[in-house]
Amino acid sequence: MDISTVTDVIRNPPAVPGPVWRPGDAWLAGGTWLFSDAQPDLRRLIDLAPLGWNSLEVTADGLDVGAMCTIGDLYALITPAEWAAAPLLRTSCEAFLASFKVWNSATVGGNICMALPAGPMITMTVALEATYELWSTTGSERTVDAVDFVTGNHSTVLRPGELLRSIHIPDSALRKRHAHRRFTLTKMGRSTIFMVGTQSQGTDDLTLVLTAATTHPIRLTFDTMPSADAVADAVDAIGDDLWFDDPNGSPGHRKHLARHYAEEIRTELSTGAHR
Structure with missing residues (x-):
């Protein structure tokens, strides 16, 4: 959509563009979100594409x-x-x-x-x-x-x-074994939860990363493969205020999925299976 408040576009910013920024500016990358909604506070766009x-x-x-x-x-x-x-x-x-x-x-x-x-x-x-x-x-x-x-x-x-x-x-990190689980309400919908587990090669450690279900990413780390109860307790310890609430899932639903997927990933990486 058109952003009617923008009066100028900086097409060729300097190689270090920070100093040209001023209040009312926005950095322009792909623009797929920027041009999808009204941006009433913007006055200038600084196009980063020419910087390569x-x-x-x-x-x-x-x-x-x-x-x-x-x-x-x-x-x-x-x-x-x-x-x-x-x-x-x-x-x-x-x-x-x-x-x-x-x-x-x-x-x-x-x-x-x-x-x-x-x-x-x-x-x-x-x-x-x-x-x-x-x-x-x-x-x-x-x-x-x-x-x-x-x-x-x-x-x-x-x-x-x-x-x-x-x-x-x-x-x-790129050499680690991994497993993931993701849930959406519809086949082409936004993630209700996206959980990834990783494990260092030749060890029994476990790292679980939880996103989409919480307002910011949560990382749970275990030096050795935890028990099912330990994983469930770690998920339960996430503060109630951190579970995200939107039309794609309630906090309770997301917490339930987190417990379920955490145990699936724990089991998968315990048995050496790949996903």
């Missing part, structure tokens, strides 16, 4: 993803055979449930910064222990863990004008 932050680089340290990388490009990535958790990249793209036009416009960074509980790029990066590189309006940089970035529904640690530059997924 769309790279995908496989290195000895893992995977580096430019914030402007599209969902379609991530889905098409050919990964090293030793990355046992690499299928989760495609699984998370498929959870996007969008048309090919959206896949080829929407960006990994944009989905993360939207901070919706059901954002599948959030699920993917938290489950794979990613870190985010953030750039401020002064040009300074900081790195935050993916699990700490989203603080609530449509809420993040981003400061005014700060932007997400890139995502790093470590090689150690």
Whole structure:
């Protein structure tokens, strides 16, 4: 849709664009959400596309993803055979449930910064222990863990004008065994819950990441494979105020699914099965 309040678009920002930001600005990535609704507070758009932050680089340290990388490009990535958790990249793209036009416009960074509980790029990066590189309006940089970035529904640690530059997924996480469960009310619906379990190769540890069911990602870690009761207790210990409530599921329904899927994933990774 047209955003009638916007009076200017910065088409070619500097390589370090932060200093040109001012109140009333918005960083323009894929724009799939930005142009879907009225934005009455916006006066300028700063187009990040010319900066070329769309790279995908496989290195000895893992995977580096430019914030402007599209969902379609991530889905098409050919990964090293030793990355046992690499299928989760495609699984998370498929959870996007969008048309090919959206896949080829929407960006990994944009989905993360939207901070919706059901954002599948959030699920993917938290489950794979990613870190985010953030750039401020002064040009300074900081790195935050993916699990700490989203603080609530449509809420993040981003400061005014700060932007997400890139995502790093470590090689150690990509080599982990994994299992996942996801529930939607309809076949093509938004996630009611998206849970991922990971386990280091040759160990019996367990990490469970819970998204979509809660207002921000929850990570549960166990040094050794926990009992069914221990997993259930960990889910029960999640505060009542953290369970998300919307038309896709009530807090009680989401908590029930979390207990059920956590036990399924625990059992699967206990027996050595792959999903």
